[in-house]
């Protein structure tokens with residue numbers, strides 16, 4: 001089957017990979033690029049475990065065909081830390097025990113980053129709605145919401 | 159501060175450091191089941207039955223085998239026929255559930271599997287496997303399955319637990335019965351009696367990670383399996399059974415597990431992946447789609463339950479009669495046994511009969527789900543108790559206090575309770591500001607309680623002291639919710655070294671002794687006790703080595719704060735790192751193993767308080783405030799104790815309000831996606847307030863009881879009782895969805 005050659009900036013690096021037209025970005029990232037941080041929880045856009053940022057917009061990568069990202073800039077959970085220094089969200093998730101099994105964590109971190117990039121001082125309700133596309137079955141969301149609140153405070157320098 | 163039960167003076171136990179496996183999980187490095195890639199690996203795909211009940215007439219794999227990239231196709235005939243080999247009935251069921259032989263018993267039942275070089279090729283080949291079925295009539299619920307003349311799933315099924323044994327086969331696998339006292343007398347003493355009937359639907363554990371397994375088989379019969387499960391020793395045992403090999407030929411490595419809640423104690427993909435890998439001579443990865451997870455794994459039972467209870471005017475329960483039927487799905491083994499034991503276990507009731515039936519039907523075989531069986535029974539019993547409290551005008555906490563099981567109470571299922579903390583959870587709710595917070599219009603408040611045994615079972619641990627005095631703690635219990643942290647905290651406490659100096663890991667089946675599954679809330683209790691035992695052996699060894707170094711008797715040496723100290727201070731202390739550095743001269747490497755079979759489980763109780771707001775126009779119920787009080791015994795790792803409490807509650811809220819399996823007339827699941835099977839999301843919920851109660855379990859070195867399960871027992875009744883308080887409607891069928899609430903409101907106004 002013919003495979004398309006795709007060039008995109010992934011986590012800051014120009015990256016080339018091949019994918020069939022029907023392959024999802026999620027599978028291309030996982031199988032071809034070797035970035036398995038984004039997870040498949042459903043494959044139908046309903047769980048958010050596969051969330052990545054494409055050109056600064058949070059997107060469920062299971063619903064994007066790989067060839068669509070030609071020339072785009074993509075951020076996955078593997079690109080959140082800066083030269084080994086954790087993003088405040090990552091640090092706050094750790095300190096606030098905002099993960100149990102951790103399968104949903106990459107998606108939540110990306111969705112929360114997208115929120116805080118746009119809204120540095122969200123209310124609890126705004127956080128809950130911004131994360132409503134991400135399913136977590138372990139935590140009941142309490143500690144996740146608190147971790148995002150804490151990270152927002154830290155990022156605002158409070 | 160004085161060292162007391164409440165303040166035992168621990169340095170590490172009860173603190174909230176960062177978990178050992180956290181960094182990998184926030185950076186995307188952690189390897190879950192589907193993340194492993196091996197050179198030359200093939201992708202597999204499973205072929206599933208589209209019918210709820212059918213005889214397999216033939217399977218033609220020739221077209222699939224001829225397709226590009228296809229390396230192996232297997233069917234039931236590629237596995238030993240355990241029934242013909244006279245195997246144990248429960249093993250035959252495990253094997254037939256993994257891959258059907260003669261009949262398919264539910265939509266989604268596996269009939270074949272393929273492996274090919276790409277995902278797309280595997281999918282195409284799976285579609286090309288031609289299966290001819292003879293469709294049989296099916297039964298989907300306990301009502302249908304128990305009806306006169308119902309079609310049978312298993313022609314030879316004679317109900318167990320009935321004397322004399324019935325002569326005719328049926329879909330009822332077994333009956334359970336618990337009785338005490340005299341029911342008629344008990345109801346005669348009651349001032350108020352309430353009787354109601356309840357139904358609940360099957361619900362799925364809903365872990366976000368679908369099942370996944372990779373197998374790499376060698377030509378000599380050995381194979382290595384990587385899988386996401388709650389027990390890789392269990393997966394090894396089941397796989398060996400299904401494949402007809404010795405367990406020692408299989409090595410199973412536990413991947414990180416993305417949630418299980420009981421649903422990953424069952425085998426699905428592992429033996430198929432091994433057989434495909436053997437046939438293809440290459441590693442094979444099998445991963446389920448979400449659709450397959452819903453159709454063919456989990457769920458827990460749908461049920462029908464009748465409860466009749468009576469109380470005297472002072473709130474004493476005089477009698478209880480409980481009848482329940484639990485769906486087992488395709489093979490016997492619903493959790494009705496546990497349901498029968500837990501249903502009224504919170505209370506000291508003089509007269510009762512609890513009767514239950516395990517009923518097979520044409521749905522996926524049920525799997526354990528957090529306190530299996532208990533939540534449905536508690537929904538029924540705690541709803542009726544709420545009605546009784548209202549009828550006699552008693553506070554819902556007070557009526558529970560008036561009947562609460564305490565130390566010495568003869569549990570309804572037999573033994574006398576040792577020290578338990580049920581009363582303390584009730585008091586914690588009553589003392590909390592939520593209990594008296596103001597309620598707005600259309601809001602209501604509900605209380606409910608729950609009991610779960612907690613399990614012990616078998617565990618092994620190995621502790622190694624590294625050459626610089628740090629330690630590695632090795633267990634074989636997959637870490638599903640932060641247990642590596644609790645292992646490291648207990649080891650730090652025992653060894654007297656910092657938490658950060660300890661690395662806790664989960665090892666494969668060849669690297670550590672046997673461990674039962676991560677289930678029954680048992681890991682911190684039992685595997686934790688094994689870790690404590692191993693650490694204590696290490697400390698004994700360290701004291702002996704210090705004694706040797708100082709040339710004194712070992713009883714002259716104490717282990718304090720990570721140092722060997724001479725009792726009279728006559729020697730400069732030797733730290734763990736000093737002793738580790740000299741280990742070569744004092745007897746070699748410092749290491750210890752401990753294995754045990756449970757040392758006394760500690761029962762868990764939870765009481766919960768729920769405030770809801772019901773919109774009378776739409777029927778939508780919103781949880782506006784929630785408090786859960788649970789007896790942890792001892793919270794080794796309070797962050798993750800709260801996590802278990804909150805997670806259990808929210809699963810329960812989903813079960814109460816939204817979640818249900820919907821099947822069409824043909825027995826095909828209509829909502830196998832997270833879009834149509836809606837689990838709670840962040841915007842549905844408030845914060846979940848936690849009150850950790852600590853009444854230590856006398857049988858555990860740190861007082862641990864286990865916290866994973868009991869939190870899901872009360873929520874359905876707590877929500878239902880709150881709805882009743884808000885709109886004066888008693889909901890008896892789950893889920894209490896907007897449609898059902900509106901129906902009930904309409905009925906009420908008629």
Ligand code: FES
Pocket residue numbers: 039040041042043044045046047048049050051060061062063
């Ligand atoms: S895997 Fe993409 S949303 Fe679930």
Ligand code: FES
Pocket residue numbers: 098099100101102103104105135136137138139366416417
């Ligand atoms: S931590 Fe397990 S799904 Fe969120």
